[in-house]
Amino acid sequence: MNDLYRPRLVTIRKTVIENEARDIKTFELVFLEQKDREKFKFDCGQFAMLSVPGAGESPIGIASSPLDDEYLHFTVKRYSTGVVTTALHGLEEESQIGVRGPYGNFYPLKAMQDKNILIVGGGFAFTTLRSTIRYLLHDKNRSRFKDITVFYGARSPGELIYKSELKEWEKRGDVNMYVTVDRGEESWKGRVGLVPNVLKEAAPSSENSMALVCGPPIMLKYTMPPLLDLGFSPERIITSMERRMSCGIGKCGRCNIASKFVCKDGPVFTYKELRDLPEAAV
Amino acid sequence: MKEKIIKKEQIGSWLEGLGKDYEIWAPVKKKGLVHFHHIESTKEIHFDFLNSKKTPKDLFFPQSEVLFSFAKEEVETTPQKARIIFAIRPCDAKSLALLDQVFDSEDYQDPYYVQRREGTLLLGMACTHPQRSCFCTSVKGGPFEKAHLDLLMADLGDGRYFVEALTERGEDLMEKDDSLQDPQKEERGKLAKVKEEAEKKVKSKLAMEGLEKKLDEIFDSSFWDRVHQKCLGCGICTYLCSTCHCFALLDEKDKCGVQRVRSWDSCMFPEFTLEASGHNPRISNRERMRQRVMHKFNYFVKRYGETACVGCGRCIQNCPVNMDIREIIEEIENERPLPS
Numbered sequence: 023m024n025d026l027y028r029p030r031l032v033t034i035r036k037t038v039i040e041n042e043a044r045d046i047k048t049f050e051l052v053f054l055e056q057k058d059r060e061k062f063k064f065d066c067g068q069f070a071m072l073s074v075p076g077a078g079e080s081p082i083g084i085a086s087s088p089l090d091d092e093y094l095h096f097t098v099k100r101y102s103t104g105v106v107t108t109a110l111h112g113l114e115e116e117s118q119i120g121v122r123g124p125y126g127n128f129y130p131l132k133a134m135q136d137k138n139i140l141i142v143g144g145g146f147a148f149t150t151l152r153s154t155i156r157y158l159l160h161d162k163n164r165s166r167f168k169d170i171t172v173f174y175g176a177r178s179p180g181e182l183i184y185k186s187e188l189k190e191w192e193k194r195g196d197v198n199m200y201v202t203v204d205r206g207e208e209s210w211k212g213r214v215g216l217v218p219n220v221l222k223e224a225a226p227s228s229e230n231s232m233a234l235v236c237g238p239p240i241m242l243k244y245t246m247p248p249l250l251d252l253g254f255s256p257e258r259i260i261t262s263m264e265r266r267m268s269c270g271i272g273k274c275g276r277c278n279i280a281s282k283f284v285c286k287d288g289p290v291f292t293y294k295e296l297r298d299l300p301e302a303a304v
Numbered sequence: 305m306k307e308k309i310i311k312k313e314q315i316g317s318w319l320e321g322l323g324k325d326y327e328i329w330a331p332v333k334k335k336g337l338v339h340f341h342h343i344e345s346t347k348e349i350h351f352d353f354l355n356s357k358k359t360p361k362d363l364f365f366p367q368s369e370v371l372f373s374f375a376k377e378e379v380e381t382t383p384q385k386a387r388i389i390f391a392i393r394p395c396d397a398k399s400l401a402l403l404d405q406v407f408d409s410e411d412y413q414d415p416y417y418v419q420r421r422e423g424t425l426l427l428g429m430a431c432t433h434p435q436r437s438c439f440c441t442s443v444k445g446g447p448f449e450k451a452h453l454d455l456l457m458a459d460l461g462d463g464r465y466f467v468e469a470l471t472e473r474g475e476d477l478m479e480k481d482d483s484l485q486d487p488q489k490e491e492r493g494k495l496a497k498v499k500e501e502a503e504k505k506v507k508s509k510l511a512m513e514g515l516e517k518k519l520d521e522i523f524d525s526s527f528w529d530r531v532h533q534k535c536l537g538c539g540i541c542t543y544l545c546s547t548c549h550c551f552a553l554l555d556e557k558d559k560c561g562v563q564r565v566r567s568w569d570s571c572m573f574p575e576f577t578l579e580a581s582g583h584n585p586r587i588s589n590r591e592r593m594r595q596r597v598m599h600k601f602n603y604f605v606k607r608y609g610e611t612a613c614v615g616c617g618r619c620i621q622n623c624p625v626n627m628d629i630r631e632i633i634e635e636i637e638n639e640r641p642l643p644s
Contacts, residue, residue, distance in 0.1 A: 026412060026414060026415055027372070027553065027564065027566075028371075074556045075374040075555060076562045080580070084527065099581075101581055101582070104580025104581075107580055170594060254467050258328070264579070265577065265579070265585065266576075266577050266578065266579050268551065268553045269551070271411070273409075273551070274569070275416065275550035275571065278595075278603065281603040281607065286411075301585070
């Protein structure tokens with residue numbers, strides 16, 4: 023009966039350092055008990071609470087696809103002021119941690135069916151979008167969606183995450199990739215430019231389209247106007263929010279943006295919903 | 305439902321009889337403060353109280369509790385004896401019904417809270433001496449309000465109490481003592497009189513209608529720049545509030561292992577929303593004060609259809625700088641909405 027706040031145990035099977043600054047790491051987790059994995063049914067866009075006993079819990083978006091049924095991926099940025107993220111980064115492979123969830127709502131995959139999908143991501147806020155791209159591009163799913171276009175940017179080439187996957191996607195013929203960096207380097211042969219500008223230039227069609235946008239607040243701020251100009255209505259621009267959380271289930275009272283709890287009513291909101299929330303500041 | 309008359313001197317033996325099956329919690333005065341304590345003898349009960357300093361919500365949602373330990377698979381829970389809270393005030397009973405909305409919601413039931421709540425009977429004591437800081441009648445309550453209680457007792461002022469059962473469980477408790485008399489016309493008359501007098505003593509009358517909407521309109525108003533100025537951000541208003549329920553989950557580590565602890569938290573503290581990145585969406589006292597008021601009188605109303613305030617006045621009595629939520633509400637009502 024006391025399961026509500028008790029995390030399930032998982033082993034860190036593998037870790038991948040994602041960036042040059044070495045503060046973004048992907049954790050591949052497997053449940054100790056198979057039944058826990060079976061119970062952990064999630065959709066793209068949801069999050070879970072990661073527990074490091076002794077340090078505490080943090081809400082982290084699920085970066086693997088629901089179809090990756092053997093493991094879960096979480097990509098975590100370490101902050102020197104973050105107790106849990108620092109503790110997580112300090113753990114060796116084969117260590118045990120806890121997972122509680124999945125929580126929150128998810129991207130509207132049903133409504134996205136038979137539509138062109140535009141995905142716009144920035145920095146390390148690309149995790150649940152990566153879950154979504156993996157899901158959309160899966161053999162089982164690809165034919166259910168029309169054109170898929172991905173814009174993804176980071177400050178510098180070294181800060182792009184999921185690099186090997188980005189390369190794989192770029193090789194595919196069924197997804198349009200626009201990978202960009204704010205500042206190039208000598209060895210960088212790719213695009214240079216801020217995400218909103220690259221988006222403006224490429225001007226993807228909004229016809230029969232939906233846009234999923236996830237990134238730092240400054241990127242969101244400058245991405246919404248060009249999307250509106252391209253003809254995306256606020257209902258068809260979907261984004262995901264973050265706030266400090268303790269419970270993840272709408273009780274502890276801290277993650278609200280005005281009357282909405284990010285943990286329960288979100289983290290996924292339409293731009294229309296957010297514009298109507300006074301505290302959202304997007 | 306049944307009604308009885310009980311003499312003050314009978315209460316002890318009645319409760320002691322009930323004490324065989326129940327743990328009795330009652331107002332007890334210790335070091336000058338009245339709190340609800342588990343009592344061994346009814347002699348400990350402090351009858352002559354206005355209300356407890358702290359709310360009895362911590363009997364259901366303790367200020368700090370261990371949820372589980374990482375070392376063991378299951379928490380050892382000793383089956384709790386059913387409890388009676390004797391002389392809980394109607395406002396505090398109402399606050400529990402509001403907390404039920406949060407902790408016993410349709411999607412996630414908090415087992416710690418729900419178990420305590422289901423195992424506890426509420427024996428209310430009507431308020432015959434509402435205080436100057438009371439405003440229960442403005443928030444759909446009243447000094448003799450029966451809602452959410454199992455039984456309501458009212459001091460008739462002559463050494464006798466009028467007892468009304470409000471649930472079957474309450475009626476069972478009343479039937480445990482067969483020496484209780486049935487009320488006559490005289491006692492009913494007295495009850496009506498003390499009730500009327502008590503209601504008259506609740507002088508604060510706030511116009512709550514339209515407050516929720518008004519708050520939507522003034523979210524960005526300069527009103528919030530002004531209203532928080534003297535607030536120290538100490539959070540006492542939230543700790544002593546009977547409806548505040550925000551909490552933090554924290555780990556405590558010692559030689560024996562790690563325990564996950566739940567503790568009350570407060571929206572008045574900067575750390576409440578401070579993120580690991582250093583970003584804080586409620587950066588100053590202005591945003592935090594607004595959050596407290598909005599949560600009680602707007603967000604909670606939107607989500608659960610009720611105001612998260614029972615008018616107990618504890619935040620008014622205990623604020624070190626005399627902030628008064630009634631004045632804030634009045635000011636909000638007089639505030640002109642921003643041109644849209």
